[in-house]
Amino acid sequence: MKIVVPIKQVPETNNVKMDPVTGTMVRDGVEPIINPLDLYAIEEGVLLKERIGGEVRALSMGPKKAILAIKEAIAMGCDDGILLSDRAFAGADTWATSYVLSQAIKKIGDYDLIICGERATDGDTGQVGPGIATWLDIPFATYINKIVEIRENSLVVERMVEDGYEILEIETPCLLTVVKEINYPRLPSLRRKQLARQIEIPVWGPADIEADTKNLGLKGSPTRVVKISTPQVTRNGKLLTPKNENEIEAAVDQLIEFLQGKEII
Amino acid sequence: MSYKGVWILGEQEAGNIKSVSYELLKRGRELADKLGVELTAVMLGKKMARERLQELVYRGADKVIVVEDPALEYFLPDPYVNAMEILINRHRPEILIASATSTGRTVAPALAIRCNTGLTADCTGLDIDAENGNLIQTRPAIGGNILATIRTPNHRPQMATVRPHSNKPLDPDRHRTGRIINESVDPALLKSRTKRLEFKKNEDAGSNIQDAEIVIAGGKGFKKEENFRILHEVAALLGGAVGATRDAVDLGWATYPHQVGLSGKTISPKLYMGIGISGSVQHLAGIKTSENIIAVNNDPEAQIFRVADFGIVGDLFEVLPLIKQKLQAIKKQ
Numbered sequence: 356m357k358i359v360v361p362i363k364q365v366p367e368t369n370n371v372k373m374d375p376v377t378g379t380m381v382r383d384g385v386e387p388i389i390n391p392l393d394l395y396a397i398e399e400g401v402l403l404k405e406r407i408g409g410e411v412r413a414l415s416m417g418p419k420k421a422i423l424a425i426k427e428a429i430a431m432g433c434d435d436g437i438l439l440s441d442r443a444f445a446g447a448d449t450w451a452t453s454y455v456l457s458q459a460i461k462k463i464g465d466y467d468l469i470i471c472g473e474r475a476t477d478g479d480t481g482q483v484g485p486g487i488a489t490w491l492d493i494p495f496a497t498y499i500n501k502i503v504e505i506r507e508n509s510l511v512v513e514r515m516v517e518d519g520y521e522i523l524e525i526e527t528p529c530l531l532t533v534v535k536e537i538n539y540p541r542l543p544s545l546r547r548k549q550l551a552r553q554i555e556i557p558v559w560g561p562a563d564i565e566a567d568t569k570n571l572g573l574k575g576s577p578t579r580v581v582k583i584s585t586p587q588v589t590r591n592g593k594l595l596t597p598k599n600e601n602e603i604e605a606a607v608d609q610l611i612e613f614l615q616g617k618e619i620i
Numbered sequence: 621m622s623y624k625g626v627w628i629l630g631e632q633e634a635g636n637i638k639s640v641s642y643e644l645l646k647r648g649r650e651l652a653d654k655l656g657v658e659l660t661a662v663m664l665g666k667k668m669a670r671e672r673l674q675e676l677v678y679r680g681a682d683k684v685i686v687v688e689d690p691a692l693e694y695f696l697p698d699p700y701v702n703a704m705e706i707l708i709n710r711h712r713p714e715i716l717i718a719s720a721t722s723t724g725r726t727v728a729p730a731l732a733i734r735c736n737t738g739l740t741a742d743c744t745g746l747d748i749d750a751e752n753g754n755l756i757q758t759r760p761a762i763g764g765n766i767l768a769t770i771r772t773p774n775h776r777p778q779m780a781t782v783r784p785h786s787n788k789p790l791d792p793d794r795h796r797t798g799r800i801i802n803e804s805v806d807p808a809l810l811k812s813r814t815k816r817l818e819f820k821k822n823e824d825a826g827s828n829i830q831d832a833e834i835v836i837a838g839g840k841g842f843k844k845e846e847n848f849r850i851l852h853e854v855a856a857l858l859g860g861a862v863g864a865t866r867d868a869v870d871l872g873w874a875t876y877p878h879q880v881g882l883s884g885k886t887i888s889p890k891l892y893m894g895i896g897i898s899g900s901v902q903h904l905a906g907i908k909t910s911e912n913i914i915a916v917n918n919d920p921e922a923q924i925f926r927v928a929d930f931g932i933v934g935d936l937f938e939v940l941p942l943i944k945q946k947l948q949a950i951k952k953q
């Protein structure tokens with residue numbers, strides 16, 4: 356099975372700091388990492404390959420340093436990868452991002468399955484996966500927590516929704532976005548890390564993917580971010596620090612009153 | 621033909637209209653009134669009872685467009701996206717909002733590509749620019765660390781998904797009138813490349829944290845799995861669902877559908893209670909838009925207290941049994 360895994364490099368949100376004046380993210384000293392939710396997509400691709408054979412290719416659109424993300428994906432078991440990097444791609448929203456990724460996948464041509472993460476932890480939209488599938492006009496399914504069965508021309512998958520799980524049969528080639536429940540991503544092995552270090556990662560620009568330049572980057576994006584603000588995090592709520600049994604009881608009484616006051620109970 | 625009118629995409633299950641549809645109508649009503657245009661609710665389903673559709677009118681719609689077809693019984697991307705694309709091309713609304721549910725977040729991004737327009741995910745605020753009538757979309761990003769304001773200046777319809785529970789529906793007004801219009805879509809265009817074989821409903825009632833009005837969540841402070849039981853008991857008393865931190869899920873104290881946060885679910889209940897939870901950036905990302913936040917933690921410095929409306933610094937093993945006891949007493953009354 357030929358598998359493509361689109362992965363995004365994101366800032367490590369663990370310790371994201373916001374500039375209180377400009378309201379923008381302080382990028383200095385913030386390590387770029389593979390979108391944590393994409394690790395499940397990579398792992399699922401590698402697991403499928405180990406089960407039935409084939410190859411897994413990582414694909415990323417981003418700045419040059421996103422090569423590191425691709426190398427890490429290779430260290431986790433992907434066979435190779437491609438970076439889409441060009442000034443013209445910069446500032447893309449999910450519409451323009453999914454266009455570029457779909458053009459690259461068309462160029463790759465031979466594929467049975469595309470696996471995306473559920474969403475990227477920075478933009479947090481989950482729109483790129485369905486977008487790619489729509490550009491390619493292939494079927495897709497979101498929030499997949501299990502690949503149940505691989506059939507001749509289809510997959511049986513389980514999709515996690517609000518109140519349960521749908522069991523779907525989807526024709527291949529197709530695109531899946533996967534949730535954390537699907538597997539446990541492995542750590543890269545030392546041997547594969549060394550291998551990844553030696554692999555040359557091709558970098559493609561607009562011409563390589565025969566992209567229509569008016570669809571690219573900020574210029575090609577239908578949406579515009581016009582303002583960024585830092586939301587007020589502190590609610591300055593009431594904080595009680597009871598010191599003994601009686602005070603604990605009184606604190607819980609106040610909690611109950613709070614709930615009654617809000618008409619919750 | 622120019623683009624005009626505000627649309628919401630309603631959701632149904634077995635012909636019952638889901639409450640997120642009414643939440644969208646409230647948002648849509650505000651936008652339509654500011655623009656001075658009609659508000660239309662679109663419902664796709666196998667068979668939709670007239671009185672159920674009438675409820676959409678009572679809740680704010682001027683017009684309801686219904687497409688009935690066996691292929692639309694359950695949500696599947698192909699028939700839903702195709703039907704919506706046809707309706708949009710037929711009527712050209714200037715704004716389309718859907719709910720940021722598993723359905724809305726799946727159909728909307730595909731539809732935006734088909735209609736060659738922008739889409740803003742998981743908005744918590746929508747407004748109309750008084751100067752030019754453009755939709756102003758506000759959404760949290762980067763784990764809730766920032767709020768971004770987004771516009772779609774040159775493409776129509778302007779599309780957004782809206783975080784469920786981020787607003788209350790309007791009360792039904794039985795005097796409101798509106799038109800209910802059945803429209804047809806060529807069944808050949810409703811073919812699906814995905815088949816729904818089966819549905820497994822979550823047996824444990826407390827796991828639907830996204831639809832719940834009350835979520836009581838536990839973290840590593842519970843020390844071991846058995847201790848999580850009281851959380852379920854308190855949730856049952858409150859008629860709520862049980863949430864958990866990633867650490868609690870990873871330890872096997874709760875399953876993944878219960879996980880709240882950046883790599884779990886984003887929730888916006890009326891009440892969120894976090895017990896024995898430190899309040900990491902990743903966890904807070906999933907709860908920040910809750911209406912009321914209560915926290916219990918024995919560490920006064922715990923980050924969760926910064927976002928809490930009401931907090932108790934104390935041992936959860938002392939506090940939680942008392943809460944349970946008091947709730948039981950109230951129930952008995």
Ligand SMILES: Cc1cc2nc3c(=O)[nH]c(=O)nc-3n(C[C@H](O)[C@H](O)[C@H](O)COP(=O)(O)OP(=O)(O)OC[C@H]3O[C@@H](n4cnc5c(N)ncnc54)[C@H](O)[C@@H]3O)c2cc1C
Pocket residue numbers: 369391838839840841842864865866867868879880881882883884885895896897898899900901902903906916917918919922934935936937
């Ligand atoms: C990429 C990424 C994604 C992540 N996604 C998520 C996510 O979606 N959701 C999520 O929750 N986390 C997520 N995390 C993990 C997150 O960083 C934290 O590790 C996690 O939220 C901590 O869980 P916790 O609060 O249960 O545990 P801890 O941080 O260990 O907190 C336990 C708390 O319990 C308190 N406590 C202990 N004993 C008692 C007692 N007897 N009475 C009262 N209080 C007590 C302690 O004071 C402490 O504050 C993610 C991390 C990363 C890197």
Ligand SMILES: Nc1ncnc2c1ncn2[C@@H]1O[C@H](COP(=O)(O)O)[C@@H](O)[C@H]1O
Pocket residue numbers: 360361362363364390392393396414415416417449452456470471472473474475476478479480481482483484
């Ligand atoms: N720049 C990118 N390069 C490669 N894949 C991406 C990129 N952006 C998003 N993706 C993929 O699309 C998924 C959803 O991203 P998003 O829609 O941005 O939340 C991610 O988990 C990735 O699999």
